[in-house]
Amino acid sequence: MIRAARALPPLLLAAALLTGCGTEKADPGAAKPADPAELASKAKALGMNPDLVYVTEAPGFTLAQQSVGVQGDDGFSASYADDTGAVIHLYTDHLRYAGQHPYEAKEKDCVVWLEGEGGVSGAVLAKAVRAIHRPTAGELDTLLPTPDPAFTDDQPVQRGDLSPAGDGVPDNSVPTPGL
Template identity: 50%
Template sequence: MIRAWRTVRVLPPLLLLPALLLTGCGTEKASEKVSAGTGPGGGTSTAAADPAELASRAKALGIAPELVYVTESPGYTLARQSVGVSGDDGFSAAYWSQRAGTQIELRVDRITFTAGTCAQQPVGGSGASDGRTKCTRDGDDWYRTAGTWHGYAVPKQGYTILLSGSGVPRETLRKAALAVHRPSAAELDGLLPPAPAPGATSSQPVRRGDLPPNGDGAPDNSVPCEGC
């Protein structure tokens, strides 16, 4: 079933990643747990994450467990502030390269690409659609371009994995697409915050351990009160 593209609720934070990571420099060490080299071929454990633990953590954020994936790319590190929901119950994250000043966006959503619908879907943060997206086959995947953005769509059964970037070499994106995999136990630890404690209610917010103790905190949106 072909579904229309959904609004990605975490897209604004992704576009602000460079500023976020610069202001949080030195405070977001936990994000280094999931970075280039932690997947297949990396030096850390690749034992599969416990399915029940993955499901518990993902559902606490409104993400379908089967849509949680990670990737790896030399020089790129997961920005944990970017992890969130895409569409209704999809998954979204971004990997940032401080040296290159670019990011790779990873999204997993319940959409299906065909030769007739691929051009109607935007590419990453380009916003391009309605035929402005150009699609070409690359093996079983789709290589897609729109303006300065380009990336890969990797079809799965009932959903699609999307990797995209602006200013990122095509070969880098291709290798990142090939490296996409389900998170290991070590990767899950640095990817999703802990699940709510047993007995927690909806009125008890989930404590996100991925947020740094200082820097990158929520902005002060209070409005000064005159004459209070």
């Protein structure tokens, strides 16, 4: 009985320590799917079909935000780079392009494929193919910018270098000092 009493406090201590494990809360937006309406609004503003927007993950690679754009007519493309200059390109398009790429995944109504450059190994591309998914709420904010409500397709871009008179050729003259 004395031995049991001596063993009991360490067991209680271990139980107390174990109950404290795993109490950290994950970022609520980390795995939450992106709001379909927000995804549609952002994608359409950039000329992309929202159903064709997918992302991936690869250890050591991060999204190059400036690479996000349209693939083909309404598909999606993005690139992920690492510190060595290696790049993984992600492309999506309609299913008619399925079966043409060594690293691809067929998703809902599209095909997503990856291409590597700068020494990206086939093993890394294969892992990245398995990680293809629709963007989460957290990823969407990084992936697609919020459209500027002031911008509309019916308003031409205002350029400061166009002459208000004449044939509209850009004014590239340089002012002469003292004149």
